Amino acid sequence: MTRIFTYDSTLRDGEQSEGIALSLEDKLRIVERLDAFGVDFIEGGYPASNPKDIAFFERVRAMPLKHASIAAFGSTCKKGVAPEDDQGLADLVGSGAPAVTIVGKTWDEQVTRALLTTLDENLRMIRESVAYLKAQGLRVVFDAEHFFDGYKANPDFALACVRAASEAGADSIDLCETNGGALPHEVEEIVRTVAEALPGQQLGIHCHDDSGCAVANTLAAVRAGATQVQGTVNGFGERVGNADLLTVIADLELKMGCTCVGAENLRQLTGVSQFVAATCNLSVPTHHPYTGASAFAHKGGLHASAIARFPEAYEHARPESVGNTQRMLVSELAGKASLVAKAASLGIDLAAHQDKTQAILDDIKAREAAGYSYEVADGSLALLLQRHLGAYRPHFTLESFRVIVDDHEDTGALAKDAMSEATIKIHVDDQRFVATGEGAGPVGALDNALRMAITAFYPAVNEMELVDFKVRILDENVGTDAITRVVITTRDSSASWGTVGVSENIIEASWNALVDSIEYGLMRAGA
Numbered sequence: 460m461t462r463i464f465t466y467d468s469t470l471r472d473g474e475q476s477e478g479i480a481l482s483l484e485d486k487l488r489i490v491e492r493l494d495a496f497g498v499d500f501i502e503g504g505y506p507a508s509n510p511k512d513i514a515f516f517e518r519v520r521a522m523p524l525k526h527a528s529i530a531a532f533g534s535t536c537k538k539g540v541a542p543e544d545d546q547g548l549a550d551l552v553g554s555g556a557p558a559v560t561i562v563g564k565t566w567d568e569q570v571t572r573a574l575l576t577t578l579d580e581n582l583r584m585i586r587e588s589v590a591y592l593k594a595q596g597l598r599v600v601f602d603a604e605h606f607f608d609g610y611k612a613n614p615d616f617a618l619a620c621v622r623a624a625s626e627a628g629a630d631s632i633d634l635c636e637t638n639g640g641a642l643p644h645e646v647e648e649i650v651r652t653v654a655e656a657l658p659g660q661q662l663g664i665h666c667h668d669d670s671g672c673a674v675a676n677t678l679a680a681v682r683a684g685a686t687q688v689q690g691t692v693n694g695f696g697e698r699v700g701n702a703d704l705l706t707v708i709a710d711l712e713l714k715m716g717c718t719c720v721g722a723e724n725l726r727q728l729t730g731v732s733q734f735v736a737a738t739c740n741l742s743v744p745t746h747h748p749y750t751g752a753s754a755f756a757h758k759g760g761l762h763a764s765a766i767a768r769f770p771e772a773y774e775h776a777r778p779e780s781v782g783n784t785q786r787m788l789v790s791e792l793a794g795k796a797s798l799v800a801k802a803a804s805l806g807i808d809l810a811a812h813q814d815k816t817q818a819i820l821d822d823i824k825a826r827e828a829a830g831y832s833y834e835v836a837d838g839s840l841a842l843l844l845q846r847h848l849g850a851y852r853p854h855f856t857l858e859s860f861r862v863i864v865d866d867h868e869d870t871g872a873l874a875k876d877a878m879s880e881a882t883i884k885i886h887v888d889d890q891r892f893v894a895t896g897e898g899a900g901p902v903g904a905l906d907n908a909l910r911m912a913i914t915a916f917y918p919a920v921n922e923m924e925l926v927d928f929k930v931r932i933l934d935e936n937v938g939t940d941a942i943t944r945v946v947i948t949t950r951d952s953s954a955s956w957g958t959v960g961v962s963e964n965i966i967e968a969s970w971n972a973l974v975d976s977i978e979y980g981l982m983r984a985g986a
């Protein structure tokens with residue numbers, strides 16, 4: 460098996476993503492997680508750039524890493540400056556990182572028009588910078604910026620740049636697809652040419668995703684001889700982002716016979732993706748390869764039917780191999796097989812009730828046509844199944860509710876003067892309760908009133924928290940008479956679940972979703 464070294468740039472190029480700003484503590488937590496995952500090199504930041512990155516290198520030195528080496532990032536010495544007098548290189552050495560990565564220009568026009576110097580001077584800057592850092596006992600990666608555009612414009616000069624780095628002792632020369640516009644066949648051909656020109660030199664690859672090919676380009680480079688892959692978790696990075704290192708690792712391990720983190724650690728893939736996204740205050744995109752919530756979710760009824768018999772039919776990899784899970788979605792596109800599999804995941808054995816399956820499916824499809832969406836409402840789906848199976852026992856029944864919204868003239872400030880009050884009359888067994896709750900909005904008021912009424916009977920309600928509330932108008936053409944769908948997410952200490960309510964009246968739709976959320980929570984708690 461070919462060993463491919465992984466080089467994570469989330470803390471440097473990932474932080475160049477618009478909207479991402481990591482604190483020092485965030486960066487250290489990400490290092491810990493990537494180290495446990497088995498990444499070989501973690502690029503920590505740019506010590507010449509800012510005090511946070513300087514502090515990062517101080518703090519990370521004290522961390523007991525199991526596997527990863529930390530790399531500090533910078534650039535070659537400045538034009539006209541000797542390496543020993545260059546502040547940027549001094550900062551790299553001073554960082555204490557065992558590895559350093561320096562970016563240097565390899566596109567002739569970048570040298571003459573951006574760096575404003577000569578091609579010869581650029582070659583000197585590369586050669587002397589690499590040699591200087593090597594003399595300090597460091598592992599040196601040379602990031603050949605704009606290598607592919609540079610090679611297309613002036614192959615001799617681009618090759619002269621990487622040869623200078625190689626002759627000066629660079630441990631790895633990582634060819635950068637800086638503008639992200641190249642295509643896989645171009646990358647493969649150019650990397651192969653470099654591998655032939657520099658036999659024995661380790662090559663790496665660093666791709667951006669501007670043409671949607673960053674992962675494909677990375678894999679193409681590996682086919683041509685690169686043995687170090689750079690990328691960022693979830694592809695976060697400058698402009699549209701970098702190659703997603705997680706997708707690259709999974710592809711290399713599962714499809715190209717390479718070893719990066721090993722099969723055991725690969726199971727952490729989804730967890731790492733979610734951890735880093737959450738630390739960046741983002742979500743993993745639902746449809747993200749391998750690690751997204753929909754990566755192994757099956758909606759089409761025919762897919763679910765085939766998958767139950769032959770998982771490979773609609774899954775390119777086993778979800779558990781990357782720490783993800785298969786999910787069956789039940790909707791108007793479902794068939795009996797999807798429903799049976801979904802019910803099983805909710806702990807309900809529908810296979811023992813084959814006579815009822817078609818009727819349940821028909822009911823679901825009729826309800827979806829009326830505006831329900833069970834795909835996002837496992838709680839409501841479980842209750843519906845239990846009703847069909849005759850196993851549903853309501854914990855309370857509603858006699859009536861009334862909601863009052865009390866608002867006053869807007870004072871112009873960030874007014875918080877609208878208040879809601881809800882009164883509900885409900886029955887628990889043979890007892891009748893009347894309770895009034897208040898809230899900033901009508902749903903909060905109803906929620907409070909319901910809890911006041913039933914908590915004494917069902918203390919498990921105290922564990923449940925309403926965490927999300929979504930409203931969707933389903934027929935935009937009929938104005939205020941439109942059908943409203945409300946989806947509520949509720950959680951307790953061990954799980955979260957969705958419930959759905961539909962009505963022409965937004966308050967009634969909310970109430971229905973709210974009742975399902977509490978009923979399902981109580982059912983889960985065994986109340």
Ligand SMILES: CC(=O)SCCNC(=O)CCNC(=O)[C@H](O)C(C)(C)COP(=O)(O)OP(=O)(O)OC[C@H]1O[C@@H](n2cnc3c(N)ncnc32)[C@H](O)[C@@H]1OP(=O)(O)O
Binds near residue numbers: 509535562574
């Ligand atoms: C492709 C990449 O993603 S590379 C990484 C890019 N990341 C970043 O830039 C984030 C961190 N950057 C920073 O904090 C700042 O830009 C710094 C501290 C590095 C430099 O700041 P400043 O000294 O103010 O320079 P500025 O940001 O304007 O950059 C331009 C200077 O860098 C020089 N430069 C650019 N690339 C290189 C290079 N590869 N080698 C040497 N010098 C370079 C330019 O010649 C220019 O120098 P000059 O002003 O003397 O002509």
Ligand SMILES: CC(=O)C(=O)O
Binds near residue numbers: 562603605638665667
């Ligand atoms: C070095 C780097 O980030 C690039 O060339 O894209």
